[in-house]
Amino acid sequence: NAGVTQTPKFRVLKTGQSMTLLCAQDMNHEYMYWYRQDPGMGLRLIHYSVGEGTTAKGEVPDGYNVSRLKKQNFLLGLESAAPSQTSVYFCASSYSSIVTYEQYFGPGTRLTVT
Amino acid sequence: AQSVSQHNHHVILSEAASLELGCNYSYGGTVNLFWYVQYPGQHLQLLLKYFSGDPLVKGIKGFEAEFIKSKFSFNLRKPSVQWSDTAEYFCAVNARNTGFQKLVFGTGTRLLVSP
Numbered sequence: 765n766a767g768v769t770q771t772p773k774f775r776v777l778k779t780g781q782s783m784t785l786l787c788a789q790d791m792n793h794e795y796m797y798w799y800r801q802d803p804g805m806g807l808r809l810i811h812y813s814v815g816e817g818t819t820a821k822g823e824v825p826d827g828y829n830v831s832r833l834k835k836q837n838f839l840l841g842l843e844s845a846a847p848s849q850t851s852v853y854f855c856a857s858s859y860s861s862i863v864t865y866e867q868y869f870g871p872g873t874r875l876t877v878t
Numbered sequence: 879a880q881s882v883s884q885h886n887h888h889v890i891l892s893e894a895a896s897l898e899l900g901c902n903y904s905y906g907g908t909v910n911l912f913w914y915v916q917y918p919g920q921h922l923q924l925l926l927k928y929f930s931g932d933p934l935v936k937g938i939k940g941f942e943a944e945f946i947k948s949k950f951s952f953n954l955r956k957p958s959v960q961w962s963d964t965a966e967y968f969c970a971v972n973a974r975n976t977g978f979q980k981l982v983f984g985t986g987t988r989l990l991v992s993p
Binding site: 797804805808866867 | 882884887912914920921922923924927968979980981982983984985986
């Protein structure tokens with residue numbers, strides 16, 4: 765069981781470039797999430813998905829798009845990167861049951877936009 | 879909107895000192911409460927969680943937290959910290975009014991334990 769994996773681990777982009785971050789989970793979780801972590805601001809939810817083919821906006825969705833074409837994968841796209849998107853990005857997943865509503869996190873992707 | 883407050887942004891302790899990190903949330907309905915820990919260079923890991931029942935919850939590595947509904951608080955405690963507890967600690971809440979779908983995180987508390 766690999767849990768939640770993220771690709772890539774590090775990336776440097778120039779302003780205006782695009783990229784896609786990949787999150788994969790092998791726990792058959794229904795829900796998946798993308799967060800960004802910035803110093804002094806905790807984790808903020810970008811987008812999330814409650815099932816294959818569904819996505820929803822979180823707290824800070826602007827400048828990002830997502831897709832959940834397969835249950836095990838959740839992609840985060842930056843169409844035109846900006847320095848304000850320099851951050852550490854975490855993916856997470858969870859079951860849909862209220863009883864065990866714990867999120868499992870990936871190792872993170874450190875993105876720098878110059 | 880829900881919010882989670884962690885008032886201590888940085889805490890420095892010596893080994894064997896007792897720890898209490900504060901967490902308050904703003905939502906008045908049914909909530910689930912979590913503490914996550916992030917060791918340097920690592921991803922977030924669940925420390926403990928409260929869904930219902932006994933308001934005193936015990937987690938891994940000797941940590942515990944107490945849910946006090948009347949104070950909207952879920953403070954994290956450990957009687958005697960170790961150097962290996964140096965990490966960032968996040969309180970998080972999800973609520974029935976969002977179908978328990980979304981976690982709202984506090985801004986985190988950085989704990990430094992000196993040997």
